[in-house]
Amino acid sequence: MAQKAYLLLENGRYFEGVNFGAPVTDHTGELVFTTGVEGYIETLTDPSYSGQIVVQTFPLIGNYGIIPEDFESSRVWMTAYVVKEWCQEPSNYRCAGDLDTFLKAQNIPGISGVDTRTLTKIIREAGSMNAMITSRKPPYTPAEVEALREYRVTGAVERVSPKKMETFPAEGERKYRVALWDFGAKTNIRRELQKRGCEVIDMPAGTKAEEIAALQADGLMLTNGPGDPSDNADIIREIRKTVDTGIPTFGICLGHQLMALAMGGKTGKMKFGHRGGNQPVKDLKTGRVYISSQNHGYEVLGDTLPDTARVSFINVNDGTCEGVDYLDRPAFTVQFHPEACSGPHDTRFMFGRFADMMDKHKSGKEDA
Structure with a gap:
């Protein structure tokens, strides 16, 4: 029974x-x-x-x-x-x-x-x-x-993050090396990067900025993860050091929130969050609406961001911040999951945007 x-x-x-x-x-x-x-x-x-x-x-x-x-x-x-x-x-x-x-x-x-x-x-x-x-x-x-x-x-990110670095090869020819700062990453984020020719170095949450610099990566991925973003003061400090080097940076979910905190913005706890595969988000530049997959209970407070940052997406249902472009550096973040699996694939083009950003950064270094 x-x-x-x-x-x-x-x-x-x-x-x-x-x-x-x-x-x-x-x-x-x-x-x-x-x-x-x-x-x-x-x-x-x-x-x-x-x-x-x-x-x-x-x-x-x-x-x-x-x-x-x-x-x-x-x-x-x-x-x-x-x-x-x-x-x-x-x-x-x-x-x-x-x-x-x-x-x-x-x-x-x-x-x-x-x-x-x-x-x-x-x-x-x-x-x-x-x-x-x-x-x-x-x-x-x-x-x-x-x-x-x-x-x-408490201690959520430390609990789910890997304990050591691990390298995953690109699918086909290697075009980029991406440092994936793993705060509890969904595997499909890595898969989407590998499909686009990225060698992915999966790093623990406690990785220091100096260790990331030594990897000589072409780009930095800040991943999803659990818990209150403001609990991660040490990680936030290391993110600031790393992005100040000018490395192309793409953040998803918790990574979006941690980046905002690193740049001087604030986050807040939502009433019940967004969890599921049917969240509409609006691109404020084009006016186009995409259906997205999401899983978060905290939000970036858009009006607390510095003048060098611009809210790029909002949630159609409640107007909350769903994306940020950083105007003074090659960096952008989104609250939703463009790698969604299972879920809508509307926003997978964000990985292409990241690749384009890495291309421009690499060509700039070659021209210098």
Whole structure:
């Protein structure tokens, strides 16, 4: 008989469901929702979810099984997984296993049978909040609820970042060498660079500016990652040193936020963030709207940026900053994921823009 499990929110409400995946004990995290209709494999393996309990708004999860080729990292980083229904008999020609078995192997608990529609409405109205998945039956004491409010995701980037440098060859002829500053990178960022002739040097978050300079890279990629960007004071300082050398720089998601902080801007926590593959962003230069994949709970506050920076994209739904161009250096960043996989491919041209920037920088050095 399936074990019952309970999801307790920091506002005192709880939901009853059934445990799947790893056995439930007490698992606390920040409760967030993602609106992806598909792409649950990429969601599960995205390091940006470290420290979070993830709610899938789409009601059926696991129907095409587990496909290792689609992993965005080597493991699952989230704390727990909440779904309306999990499919026990997946069907797909690429399927290499089922969701329940995969979560057991990853030691990640899941809870199904939850009214995810109601749960999502709570988060939208009250904002992202902390929660706990537990096997203990209600009622819960005021002290337990209060303890949930005290939880905070800390040390997230250090936890997910690689421990040593690793070099990945370009596909075909090598045109560029890119230093990829890995704060919890999705693997598809590296893949997109390799497709464009980039040799990619994957670097730990704690890498120093002097070490990056020694690589003599043609470009710098600042990747996505988890947590509050302002927690990373040491990294922000090293980013400033590195970009001041004039190296072409492209930042995605957390990298976008860290770059803004390094240049004197500010970031803030959003009410419930943007997570899913259907976020519209507007290019302020052309007026064109693109559909993008996103996963973030913090934003760059556009009006705090220096005069040498210009907001390049905004979110159509809420007007928040989705991109920045730095006018005094070869650098630009975006909040959305142009490498999206699974997800819309509308903005993959941003990698081409990065390549063009590296070409101009290389030709400038040759002419000097």
